Amino acid sequence: MVNVMKVKCFDENHEKDLEFKVNSFLATCGKDVVDIKFQVALAMQGEDQIFCFSAMVIYYEN
Numbered sequence: 001m002v003n004v005m006k007v008k009c010f011d012e013n014h015e016k017d018l019e020f021k022v023n024s025f026l027a028t029c030g031k032d033v034v035d036i037k038f039q040v041a042l043a044m045q046g047e048d049q050i051f052c053f054s055a056m057v058i059y060y061e062n
Helices: 015-029
Strands: 004-012 032-045 048-061
Touching: 004 015, 015 032, 015 048
Parallel strands: none
Antiparallel strands: 004 048, 032 048
16 A cells, blocks of 8 residues: 655634644544644734734645
8 A cells, every 4th residue: 555645734814723723634634644834924914913824734645
């Protein structure tokens, strides 16, 4: 059987939403996780701060 490396990307406006989505994926995927990359981006719109929380899960699928 050949292992295929794949990625799953997540993007949320709130860090708790991202945490929930990634944890839900990890609980149901049953895959061999290689790495998780996390990033935060910040933009200013007038006086408002806009955050973007993202994660990429790298895993093997059988």
